Amino acid sequence: RKEVEQDPGPFNVPEGATVAFNCTYSNSASQSFFWYRQDCRKEPKLLMSVYSSGNEDGRFTAQLNRASQYISLLIRDSKLSDSATYLCVVNRRGGGNKLTFGTGTQLKVEL
């Protein structure tokens, strides 16, 4: 089983739609969770951390279920500029804070 698994995508949605990304992780020792955004041929950039209680940042909502080892990202009122690849990232402390990336889910928001 992969350490971090994401929806394969791509997701093509109309502007204004709500879109949800799912992610599961296999290592129960994982301690920190993130969603990164990556534009084509650019570096990953932190979108938001994911906390156990769930957290929201404007149109973006992240949820974590430790029991199910499941992470989600919800984007409301999607905009053309949201088009990118969304990366689920898990940090396991011990041995130096190793970040493990999912394969990413590509989102295309269309007019």
Next chain:
Amino acid sequence: EPEVTQTPSHQVTQMGQEVILRCVPISNHLYFYWYRQILGQKVEFLVSFYNNEISEKSEIFDDQFSVERPDGSNFTLKIRSTKLEDSAMYFCASIGGQSTEAFFGQGTRLTVV
């Protein structure tokens, strides 16, 4: 805003040549990383570096690869004898002592011909 910087942005090299990719992490960060991304594929962990030594490395990081922190600011990745399959985007990242959020450099695109 502090950032991780990488040089060069693009390097073309002949197969069998040595390359050194350079990174300047954020100044007060303690954990340093190299990742690579082959075009169209996922971001893959290569190596982590903490307290002046490698703390973890992946199976990709074989004897052809080495890392150094030669002074207080630079963090380098050396590939001794490049292969065609080393062509990829190489990202450097760093994490601060109190944080678990990683900041990435803009990457070096390595093309081996």
